[in-house]
Amino acid sequence: MRARVTVMLKDGVLDPQGEAIRHALGALGFEGVEGVRQGKVIELDLADGTPEGAVDAMCRRLLANTVIESYRIEVA
Template sequence: MKARVTVTLKTGVLDPQGEAIRHALGALGFDDVEGVRQGKLIELDLADTDPAAAEARVTEMCEKLLANTVIENYSVEVI
């Protein structure tokens, strides 16, 4: 079973990498981009066979390691 975790910065948290991407896009002629928020995608291969148990386990992983819950949001998708 696979799980996909998407981690993004919370609203209001400064995103210097996103701003650097926006600036670089502008330099390449993509002036219509008004904002960029950069995040990360984590894909996990799991031994679990129960989707609910897998989602609970991955949520626990996010809370303990994969996401800094003070400044980041995350979503879990079991596929």
């Protein structure tokens, strides 16, 4: 069983990495880049039968800082 967790900074939280990418793309000549946000993706290989609730607990306890980050779980 495989789960993918995507962690992004919440809207309104300053994202200096994304801003640096936006600036660099402009400097490279790419036009029309209006905004960039960077986040993390974490792919977990889990033993079969691991409940999805366990992945949610992993996010809250370790993978995401829920004060400033939101997360999304996809199970495949």
